[in-house]
Amino acid sequence: MSAETPDYKDTLTLPETDFPMRAGLPKREPAWLARWEKIGIYDRLREKEGRKPFILHDGPPYANGHLHIGHALNKVLKDFIVRSQQMMGRDSRYVPGWDCHGLPIEWKIEEQYRARGKDKDAVPVIDFRQECRRFAEGWIDIQRAEFKRLGITGNWDDPYLTMDYHAEAVIAEEFLKFLMNGTLYQGSKPVMWSPVEKTALAEAEVEYKDKESFTIWVKFPVLTDGDLKGANVVIWTTTPWTIPSNKAVVFGESFDYGLYEVTETPEECWASVGDRFLLADKLAGQVMTRARLQPGMYRRVRAVSCEELSRLSLAHPLAGAEGADGEWDEPRDFRAAGFVTDEEGTGFVHCAPSHGMEEFELYRGLGMLDQVITYNVMDDGSFRPDLPFFGGACILRPNGKEGDANKAVIDKLAGQGGLLARGKIKHSYPHSWRSKAPVIYRNTPQWFAAIDRKLDDGMGRHGDTIRKRALTSIDKLVKWTPPKGRNRLYAMIESRPDWVLSRQRAWGVPLTCFVRKGVLPTDPDFLLRDAAVNARIVAAFRQEGADAWYKPGAKERFLGNEHDSEAYEQVFDVLDVWFDSGSTHAFVLRDRADGAEDGIADLYLEGTDQHRGWFHSSMLQACGTRGRAPYRGVLTHGFTLDEKGNKMSKSLGNTVAPEDVTREYGADILRLWVAQSDYTADLRIGPEILKGVADGYRRLRNTMRFMLGNLSGFSEEERIAPADMPELDRWVLHRLAELDHKVRSGYDAYDFQGVFQTLFNFCTVDLSAFYFDIRKDALYCDASDSLNRRAARTVLDLLFHRLTTWLAPVLVFTMEDVWLARFPSEDGSVHLQDIPATPADWLDETLARKWADVRHVRRVVTAALEVQRREKVIGASLEAAPVVHVRDAGVLAALKTVDFAEICITSSIQMTGDPSPQEAFRLPEAEGVGVVFEKAEGEKCQRCWKILPDVGTHAHPGTCGRCDKALT
CATH class of the missing domain: 3.40.50.620 (HUPs)
Structure with missing residues (x-):
């Protein structure tokens, strides 16, 4: 610039904004929180009628x-x-x-x-x-x-x-509905039990993690006369502590079984020559190996059919043990069962129905529960004190570590000749997710909701049982996001047992019911069902909370004069906390x-x-x-x-x-x-990921800052109608109409990743790298009343209102910052706004197709100029005046209807349908387009920096015609 040429910098309309480039979110966010609380945004939104x-x-x-x-x-x-x-x-x-x-x-x-x-x-x-x-x-x-x-x-x-009093009253009231509709019952079955916490647990309160367990192969002698008498059925278990509660052994109906005889033994082996074992053929080799018997040390005597097995009876391995007082002398039941597999073990499964749900269900179906249920394990996981040999031994110690029960059982079995082999196994095992200690299955009296009991409650539109209603709801009444959630819950509901409602704890809503003394749980009069009693309980809970149940005289108070308090017992178990949250x-x-x-x-x-x-x-x-x-x-x-x-x-x-x-x-x-993130899968997070997120945030923030800076002083008088806008600006409106549909449908589908990626790509690719890049020239250099500048400012205003509201649900603090930077107010907020409606006539597919072609060709031009910039031929694209060869006549015609030099940010440009010369720059993905680089001719305008032939021929020194006019 010569000494005579003035400095035109102050004549440019450069962006003006106080919106900081650095967000400073950690320090600034608390102030916005305080502001929202002060102006009561949530309550003000509720006032919208x-x-x-x-x-x-x-x-x-x-x-x-x-x-x-x-x-x-x-x-x-x-x-x-x-x-x-x-x-x-x-x-x-x-x-x-x-x-x-x-x-x-x-x-x-x-x-x-x-x-x-x-x-x-x-x-x-x-x-x-x-x-x-x-x-x-x-x-x-x-x-x-x-x-x-x-x-x-x-x-x-x-x-x-x-724990609010009203909530506790309603939880009790909801429980009492189960009491009154007949789904509540007291039963005794194996439930997951935490010896450390001394309570039953629901599946949702359990996590599975690896645990090392003892594993034993135990011999059950055959009692039945015949050539199998004296042989041993071998079982395998990872819970030796359940052997004292064994009541049966079961086998698979369709497996091949054989009788195996030991012919030779190594040292340190629990088997003896002549011992005979009944095993599933598929597993026999594995069992013998665990017993330290190699091939050649045993032989398969003959096949044993399932029909033959079904005629046998077995002895418990501790039967006849001195000092056992006959505890295990009764023959064990022996029958086929559908849950036996030949994938691991021996092909035979030992049954302790008090400690296994499959065994419990088997014997319940046979009507034999009273013959097979035991109560050998106390609530702290120890054996009942009078159990021979094992009384007081504990499965788990109070700290959740291995107790002495397993070792005691294994040692006694070994001493009685009941073991064939032993070892340890690492496997996935249920643990309480609170105490982190292992849990056991234990038969205890608990309160259940029967989910298959028919209900006559006038609410049978979707089924007459809880299970049927749930499955119908899953299939017909609920939309699942993602859809696979439907399958998971359906399978769980379809196969689940009755709901265990009771917990043996103190902090919760009690099971607000009374049972008649001396009456069996199966008796219709066992549970007191009285609407007046229920009403008194609920009313007391509303006034005093659930503590009312524990106050002196509570039983007499709730039973009133209608019932003899001496005839009833008050239940003090508390409800499963999932019943609380489920209510x-x-x-x-x-x-x-x-x-x-x-x-x-x-x-x-x-x-x-x-x-x-x-x-x-x-x-x-x-x-x-x-x-x-x-x-x-x-x-x-x-x-x-x-x-x-x-x-x-x-x-x-x-x-x-x-x-x-x-x-x-x-x-x-x-x-x-x-x-x-894709929230439907597991999400990863850490320092490097957060750095990447922060980098993306900065790019987005710069987009918002550009808009704010170039909207400074915008007034309604500047606004122009879409029909009067140049095509480039109308193309942006078309994109806004497309995006409005995508954003709304995306939010409705809870596709936040899709919404954000769509908006982020729009901001960085369509706006920052394209529209803003092109329109900077008009915004900075055009006269204030020029069509291009007014159109751009109008578009920026429309962009502002949509981007701030589209992004406000995600970036709650930043969009508030953006909004208040433009519309400062004591009580205003972007979060009080709705997403503005976008006129349908902004959509223009014909225009969009044309501008897709324009951008396609532009990419080739900008790539060609980037090569020249890297090679230091030019410093900026305005130094270029390329020749663009376009084979497609329709695309060429379209390019000639727009200011393509403006679009490519060059000082001038030539377009031709002539074939591209050999030296032309090409992109593989843009067939039919070639660019030949030429330098722009003329002088550099000292205001807009374009290189044009007319620079220096106007009233204002060193300017082009456009800038001279803007200065006039």
């Missing part, structure tokens, strides 16, 4: 610890849905809740007691329950603050708690003013483990009390893993805490990670 409700019912987390990344994933997904549905015109209500009863909290109090040497059983039950309540209250406040920090919207001032539809959806009008949620959303948890228990509970599922939709997400795909563990040091992410990056980065 005439909207169709959308109810996402919150699955309650336990109030017993800080949030982990799985909590964050779950609540953020819920927030995406609540906010997007609201911004699409629904009254999207969200009442957060907490599960407050049950072992997770009770166990924490017991741990505190143990640390102080305090005996839980010496504390009055109401005092203990109050400690549990206070513990839950403390963690609710902590978790509420942690959830709010993630930008989760909802009715935080009035959440639902399962939430009643006291949240049905009873609250901000619940659902019909008591049915539009959506339940939890992790895949809740097919056996909350989805499952809610389904069973509601089918028993209202005849159908309490939800119309179910969405499930995967688990969170570290970057390598490993399960997170504190011991491995690979956990990612939500508070750590918000402290380093801000909550919006965590939310963006959720939006970028």
